[in-house]
Amino acid sequence: xxxxxxxxxxxxxxxxxxxxxxxxxxxxxxxxxxxxxxxxxxxxxxxxxxxxxxxxxxxxxxxxxxxxxxxxxxxxxxxxxxxxxxxxxxxxxxxxxxxxxxxxxxxxxxxxxxxxxxxxxxxxxxxxxxxxxxxxxxxxxxxxxxxxxxxxxxxxxxx
Amino acid sequence: xxxxxxxxxxxxxxxxxxxxxxxxxxxxxxxxxxxxxxxxxxxxxxxxxxxxxxxxxxxxxxxxxxxxxxxxxxxxxxxxxxxxxxxxxxxxxxxxxxxxxxxxxxxxxxxxxxxxxxxxxxxxxxxxxxxxxxxxxxxxxxxxxxxxxxxxxxxxxxxxxxxxxxxxxxxxxxxxxxxxxxxxxxxxxxxxxxxxxxxxxxxxxxxxxxxxx
Numbered sequence: 001x002x003x004x005x006x007x008x009x010x011x012x013x014x015x016x017x018x019x020x021x022x023x024x025x026x027x028x029x030x031x032x033x034x035x036x037x038x039x040x041x042x043x044x045x046x047x048x049x050x051x052x053x054x055x056x057x058x059x060x061x062x063x064x065x066x067x068x069x070x071x072x073x074x075x076x077x078x079x080x081x082x083x084x085x086x087x088x089x090x091x092x093x094x095x096x097x098x099x100x101x102x103x104x105x106x107x108x109x110x111x112x113x114x115x116x117x118x119x120x121x122x123x124x125x126x127x128x129x130x131x132x133x134x135x136x137x138x139x140x141x142x143x144x145x146x147x148x149x150x151x152x153x154x155x156x157x158x159x
Numbered sequence: 160x161x162x163x164x165x166x167x168x169x170x171x172x173x174x175x176x177x178x179x180x181x182x183x184x185x186x187x188x189x190x191x192x193x194x195x196x197x198x199x200x201x202x203x204x205x206x207x208x209x210x211x212x213x214x215x216x217x218x219x220x221x222x223x224x225x226x227x228x229x230x231x232x233x234x235x236x237x238x239x240x241x242x243x244x245x246x247x248x249x250x251x252x253x254x255x256x257x258x259x260x261x262x263x264x265x266x267x268x269x270x271x272x273x274x275x276x277x278x279x280x281x282x283x284x285x286x287x288x289x290x291x292x293x294x295x296x297x298x299x300x301x302x303x304x305x306x307x308x309x310x311x312x313x314x315x316x317x318x319x320x321x322x323x324x325x326x327x328x329x330x331x332x333x334x335x336x337x338x339x340x341x342x343x344x345x346x347x348x349x350x351x352x353x354x355x356x357x358x359x360x361x362x363x364x365x366x367x368x369x370x371x372x
Contacts, residue, residue: 028356029293059284084292092284094291098358130280 002041003112003153009051009102010061016123017151019103019115022096023049023060029095034083037068037075042156047078051093053125056132058100060084060091094130106143107152117152119143171223175216258340258351264312267339269301272310290354300339300352307344313337313351316359334358 006017024045027033036046047065051058063083066075081088105120118140126134197205278291285291304310314337335358340351 025356026292029353030296031352055281057280057282059282086286087284087292090282090284091292092278092280092282094278094280094285095293097355 002044002156003110003117004045004114005043005048005153006103006115006151007049007051008062009053009100011053011102016102016104018051019101019151020099021045021049022051022058022093022098022100023047023063025098026093026095034078035068035070036078037066040156040158042153052090053132058093058096058127058130058132060093061089092130093127096130097128098126100125100127103151104137106147106149108141108143108147110152110154112154119151171220175212178212258313258315258338258348260346260348262313262315263340263342263348264314267310267312269304269310272339293354296352300341300350303341303350305343305349308341308349311340311342313340 006019007021009016009018024033038044038046046068047063049060050062050064052061053059060080063078063080065078067078067082068075079088080091084091101115102123102125103117103119103121104123108118108120111117120140120143122138122140124136124138125132126136273289276289276297277287278285278289279287280291286294288294290297314335316335334356336353337355337357338351338353341349343349
């Protein structure tokens with residue numbers, strides 16, 4: 001599988017890459033997943049969610065993507081309100097329990113699959129029912145000075 | 160897509176042309192004679208080979224052309240359906256997640272579950288009802304609790320990639336599933352709902368220094 005584009009997370013006003021997909025947990029627990037359109041092998045899930053940690057709570061604050069309508073082959077923009085009716089601005093991710101992985105620093109080792117590439121540091125947030133309980137930073141190594149900064153996707157097929 | 164078709168078509172044409180040239184070269188190399196020295200029968204055989212190649216190309220190039228036209232002019236939505244079908248194959252029945260009797264835990268009280276699962280968010284970003292945004296799913300399960308049925312908890316771990324029921328083959332491999340199951344008076348599991356998926360420990364990342372924030 002191709003390396004995947006990450007989610008986005010805002011922490012203290014700064015934008016980071018998030019290599020965890022909390023929304024997939026929601027779809028899993030809800031028992032159904034919207035038919036997201038995709039035209040790129042680096043974004044199999046078909047959307048990019050924007051998350052925010054506010055007062056130690058995890059919120060979904062935006063989503064970019066399109067829903068594919070099988071019956072007539074058309075697509076429509078997905079919004080927070082279409083996924084969570086009545087909550088167009090912010091959605092508390094109470095369904096999510098697990099670890100958020102927020103890679104930091106330069107690329108250490110590239111793996112062309114999922115979120116498997118390694119970066120200098122991983123910032124982990126332990127979340128229980130949407131509430132951030134603990135944080136830790138895992139130091140994976142020091143990359144060469146010419147290594148790319150930030151989450152990297154080297155190749156993808158668009159169709 | 161268009162460039163891929165063009166590339167395939169060009170490759171096909173080049174290979175056919177090379178095959179023709181090679182056949183002619185091979186013919187002359189093997190015979191070691193000039194064309195006018197060949198007998199009428201040999202000339203006929205050589206011409207027949209060339210004719211066969213021409214016929215082969217004449218018969219097969221429309222297939223490539225049809226392929227190119229389909230790629231070029233078929234509405235994009237048909238292609239998307241085709242590619243979606245290839246990428247998100249429906250999982251076989253025997254790979255679907257099921258709750259087995261050995262996964263079941265204790266009997267639960269519906270009222271206690273509803274109380275314990277109430278969601279509260281100070282920013283009002285979730286409905287203040289049992290299981291919050293997943294409330295409808297809870298109502299569906301609760302509706303399955305008929306006379307004589309009771310609610311039980313369950314828990315199990317799944318490590319295989321195709322055990323998750325919602326069709327994303329890379330998302331939930333290696334997770335601990337927990338949830339609620341409706342069990343009837345005969346002890347049969349009538350319905351279930353996975354309420355929690357927790358990652359199982361893995362050793363993907365190499366051991367390294369960890370710093371608490």
